[in-house]
Each structure stands twice: as C-alpha cells, then as structure tokens.
Amino acid sequence: MVMYELIKGDEATAPSKPNNELSNVVAAADNALLSPHEDDIEAGVRNATNTPQEKEEAPAARGSRLVSLDVFRGLTVALMIFVDYAGAFLPAINHSPWNGITLADVVMPFFLFIVGVALALTYKRVSSKAVATKKAVLRAMKLFIVGLIVQGGFFHGLHNLTYGVDILRIRWMGILQRIAVAYLLAAVCEIWLKNDDDDSDVYSGYYLIRRYRFQLLVSLILTTIYMVLLYGLYVPDWEYQIPVAGSKTKSFSVKCGVRGDIGPACNAVGMIDRQVLGIQHLYQRPVYERTKQCSINSPASGPLPSDAPPWCQAPFDPEGILSSVMAIVTCLIGLQFGHAIIHFKGHKNRIIQWMIPSLFLLAFAFLLDFGFGMHMNKALYTLSYTCFTAGVAGILFTGLYVLVDVCGCRKPTLAMEWLGMHALMIYILIGCNILPVFIQGFYWREPKNNVMSSLI
Numbered sequence: 001m002v003m004y005e006l007i008k009g010d011e012a013t014a015p016s017k018p019n020n021e022l023s024n025v026v027a028a029a030d031n032a033l034l035s036p037h038e039d040d041i042e043a044g045v046r047n048a049t050n051t052p053q054e055k056e057e058a059p060a061a062r063g064s065r066l067v068s069l070d071v072f073r074g075l076t077v078a079l080m081i082f083v084d085y086a087g088a089f090l091p092a093i094n095h096s097p098w099n100g101i102t103l104a105d106v107v108m109p110f111f112l113f114i115v116g117v118a119l120a121l122t123y124k125r126v127s128s129k130a131v132a133t134k135k136a137v138l139r140a141m142k143l144f145i146v147g148l149i150v151q152g153g154f155f156h157g158l159h160n161l162t163y164g165v166d167i168l169r170i171r172w173m174g175i176l177q178r179i180a181v182a183y184l185l186a187a188v189c190e191i192w193l194k195n196d197d198d199d200s201d202v203y204s205g206y207y208l209i210r211r212y213r214f215q216l217l218v219s220l221i222l223t224t225i226y227m228v229l230l231y232g233l234y235v236p237d238w239e240y241q242i243p244v245a246g247s248k249t250k251s252f253s254v255k256c257g258v259r260g261d262i263g264p265a266c267n268a269v270g271m272i273d274r275q276v277l278g279i280q281h282l283y284q285r286p287v288y289e290r291t292k293q294c295s296i297n298s299p300a301s302g303p304l305p306s307d308a309p310p311w312c313q314a315p316f317d318p319e320g321i322l323s324s325v326m327a328i329v330t331c332l333i334g335l336q337f338g339h340a341i342i343h344f345k346g347h348k349n350r351i352i353q354w355m356i357p358s359l360f361l362l363a364f365a366f367l368l369d370f371g372f373g374m375h376m377n378k379a380l381y382t383l384s385y386t387c388f389t390a391g392v393a394g395i396l397f398t399g400l401y402v403l404v405d406v407c408g409c410r411k412p413t414l415a416m417e418w419l420g421m422h423a424l425m426i427y428i429l430i431g432c433n434i435l436p437v438f439i440q441g442f443y444w445r446e447p448k449n450n451v452m453s454s455l456i
Contacts, residue, residue: 066341068401069118071413074420075400076110080431083107091300095318097290098264099375101385108175108378109330109389110396111423112182116334117341117397119183123190124342132191140184143424147176150432157433161440161447169280171317173273176428178319182331189215190335202343205353212339219332223383226325230380231260233268240279240314252310262380264288265311269380273320286316287379316379323381333361333390337397347406351398358394361387 083104087094093103126132148154151174153165193214202208209216235256241249256266264270264286273282288294294312295302304312319327340353365388368374376385403409410417419426429435443450 066401066405067410067413067417068397068404069114070417070420071400071404072110072114072397072420073423074413074416074418075396076107076114077419077423077426077431078416079103079110080107080427084431091290094290094299095287096378097292097295097299098288098379099377101376101378101388105378105385106389106392108178108327109386110393111175111179112327112330113334113337113390113393113397115179115183116186116331116336117338119186119190119331120335120338120342123187126191129191133188136184136187136191140180140187143180143183144177146428147174147180148172150428150434151176155432155434155437157437161437171283172277172281173317173319173321173324175319176424178324178327181324182328185328186331186335189218189332193218205356208336208339208343208353211343212336215332215335219329222325222329222332223386226322226329227383229272229322230262230268230382233271234259235261235266235268235271238271238274242313252314254311254314262375262377262382264291264316264379265309265314267380269320269322270314270316272322273317276321277317279315282315282317282320284315286314287318288316289313318379323379326381326383326386329386330390333357334393337394347402351402354394354398354401358391358398361391361394365391 083093087104095104096102123132148170152170152172155163193212195211195214202211235258237253237255237257239251239253241251244250254265258266261267273279289312290297290299290301291312292298293309294304296305297303336357337354340350344350344353365376365384365386368382368384368387369376374382374384376382376388378385400413404413440447440450
C-alpha cells in the first residue's frame with residue numbers, strides 16, 4: 001500500500017512510485033514522520049553495548065517491535081479527539097486562555113515528542129547524508145502543504161458546505177506545518193550532527209550526552225534565541241481591523257511600547273508573526289478571547305465585557321514563528337529519548353535514561369514557573385511549558401513502555417495501538433474536521449438536514 005511507501009529509513013535507495021493523490025500524500029507523510037519501519041524499531045540495539053547482565057534482562061528485545069511507540073501516539077490521538085469535542089462542554093480541559101496548562105495543552109508537545117523518538121530510529125543508519133536530507137525535506141514539504149490545505153482556511157468548517165480560501169488571507173502556520181518544521185530541523189540534526197566518529201561504547205547517560213552533544217548544543221542555541229527575542233525585542237503600538245456588518249471594518253489600536261511583556265497584547269511572539277506573516281494570515285480566533293478580560297463566561301467563550309481591552313479580537317497564531325522555535329526543542333528532546341532505545345537494550349537501563357531527564361525537566365519547569373515567574377504558556381510555548389510537557393511525555397512514555405513492552409499487557413491497549421499506527425491520518429480526518437465536513441455534504445432536501453447537524 002502507498003500508505004507505507006515512505007516508512008523506511010532514509011538509507012533505502014529503491015525508487016518509489018509517483019503518486020499525486022492528496023490522500024496518499026497524507027498517508028505517506030503520516031508514516032514517514034511518525035512511524036519508523038517495523039524492522040528498524042529495535043534494530044539499533046544490535047550494535048548497542050551492554051553488560052552481560054543487561055543482555056539477560058531483555059533477550060527478546062532484539063528484532064521485536066516497540067509497541068509503546070504506537071500506543072503513545074494512539075493515546076495522544078485519543079486525547080486530542082476527546083478535548084476537541086468535550087472541551088466545549090468542559091472548559092477546564094480546553095486550552096488554557098493564557099497562562100497555565102490544561103489537558104488540551106499537552107497534545108501538541110506529545111506529538112512533537114514522539115516524532116523525535118521515531119526519528120532516532122528512522123535515521124540510526126544513514127548511508128548517504130545528502131540523499132537522506134533530500135528525502136527529509138520532501139517529506140516535510142508534503143506535510144506542510146497538507147497543513148496549508150486542511151488548516152489554511154480552504155475548508156470553512158462544520159455547518160458550512162462552501163470551500164476555498166483567499167490567498168491574501170490564507171493561514172500560513174498551523175499544527176501540521178509546525179510538525180513539518182520541527183521534523184525537518186530534528187531530522188537534519190540527526191543526519192548531520194551525530195558524532196559517528198566517536199567509537200566509544202555508550203554505557204551511561206554521560207556517554208550518551210557526549211555522543212550527541214552537538215544536537216544538545218542546537219537545542220541550547222534555539223532556547224537562547226527564543227529567550228533573547230521574547231524578553232529583549234521592543235514591541236511598538238499596533239493596529240488591526242475586523243469586519244463588521246456589511247462590508248465595513250472596525251479599527252482598533254493597541255498601546256504597547258514595551259520589552260519583555262508576556263501578556264496577550266504586547267508579546268514578541270505575536271509581534272514577529274504580525275510583521276513577518278502579516279496579521280491577515282494569522283489565526284482569527286485567538287485563545288485569549290476566553291480570558292476574563294475578554295469573556296464574561298471565562299474560561300469559556302462568551303460576549304465581550306463592557307470594559308474589554310482593544311486587543312481581545314486581534315488575530316493571534318498559537319503556532320507562530322517564534323513559538324515554533326521551542327516546538328523544535330521538544331522534538332529534539334524526544335530525539336534523545338529515542339537514542340536511549342538504540343544504545344540500551346536492557347529494560348532497567350532504558351527506564352533510568354528516560355526517568356532521570358524527565359524528572360529533571362519537571363523540576364526545572366516548576367522552578368521557572370514558581371521561582372522566576374516564567375509561567376507555562378502554550379500560546380507562547382514558553383521554556384517552562386516546554387520542559388513540563390516534555391517531562392510529562394517522558395514519564396508517560398516510560399510508563400507505557402513498562403506496561404506494554406516489559407509486562408506484555410497489549411490487549412488493553414490494542415485500540416490505542418491501532419490509532420497510533422494511523423495517527424496523522426486520523427488527526428487530519430477527525431481533528432481537522434475533514435471527515436465530518438465530507439459526511440455533512442450528504443443531506444435531505446436542505447443542507448441543514450444532515451447527519452452531522454443532528455450530532456453536533
């Protein structure tokens with residue numbers, strides 16, 4: 001099936017059959033980004049160095065599929081579907097209006113984390129770095145284009161059978177576009193910044209850090225760039241317009257003139273997106289419209305208060321340029337977790353190599369939030385948010401590994417495993433409402449008489 005055409009690692013040289021169908025591109029991107037080849041899942045441990053005692057701990061690990069990868073992806077997809085549809089009725093689990101973190105806020109980092117883990121397995125052996133890079137670029141481009149189609153405004157959402165988007169107002173960034181960018185940067189790091197000349201055996205976390213120190217340096221550089229821009233850029237006053245009744249527009253002026261502000265109105269994340277992408281290309285329903293300043297029903301959406309500030313209806317993209325820098329860091333963290341799978345085949349050693357950095361990330365996140373006032377914020381993708389979500393992802397992945405791969409409890413997780421094997425396809429069809437929009441296209445006499453109207 002074409003769905004599995006691009007699963008193999010980049011060392012494969014056999015030409016693939018051309019395919020221009022959107023569904024097949026989506027399926028290929030799904031597996032290319034999130035599902036390493038089944039034979040590759042544990043193949044890396046053949047060259048791993050472990051003590052004789054560790055070899056006795058997991059003799060069946062060689063050549064077997066690491067099911068916890070699929071279960072983690074599937075659980076993330078299930079969580080995404082749950083918060084998307086239940087969030088309207090349970091605002092407490094919906095995305096946080098600004099500072100703070102909710103159940104919905106962990107979905108995106110979980111996707112990025114597991115992309116990184118899978119990348120370590122996909123690119124563990126690269127015969128030609130140039131060819132591997134070319135394939136990674138093509139895969140990222142495919143996913144980015146799919147993201148533009150399903151999240152750029154081409155489909156007009158539920159209860160609207162029209163389609164099409166004005167190029168002058170298309171949304172350039174989105175969830176799939178962010179995953180594509182993070183995948184590409186992490187893949188390039190894995191292809192070019194592995195210390196292949198270091199023939200020393202990896203016996204501990206120290207040697208693991210030493211072997212992949214250049215990738216960790218990239219993470220540090222990206223984090224530094226993000227922090228400098230977030231707290232150092234000057235944000236001037238700005239204006240925006242929104243359409244009102246008829247063909248008229250209403251203008252608003254937002255007063256800023258500050259540096260280092262991380263509030264909804266005057267942060268550097270939004271300013272960079274307005275300057276580079278253009279305010280007309282940003283997400284038109286900002287998450288902060290549910291804050292107390294902007295909604296009388298906060299944390300749910302609602303009418304504007306009488307004293308609402310002028311920025312409440314301003315477009316803001318939660319998957320913008322600067323915030324995506326830290327999304328790349330999340331993917332690179334997952335990449336390091338994948339390296340532990342390659343170099344350690346003993347269950348105990350893997351668990352140690354995962355739990356120590358996970359707990360450190362959680363502790364550092366709470367220190368930043370409560371000690372230094374760098375609050376967890378999904379819209380800005382702050383450093384504390386990055387560390388917290390990566391730490392939780394690491395602990396959850398470790399728990400699933402123990403449950404599924406160590407203890408062998410697969411039956412309770414079969415549904416999650418299936419979801420994980422088709423993660424991006426399900427996200428596009430359900431999370432992006434493509435399937436509901438398709439179903440509601442079949443109606444009785446009038447468009448409002450369709451199956452989806454009775455369900456939603």
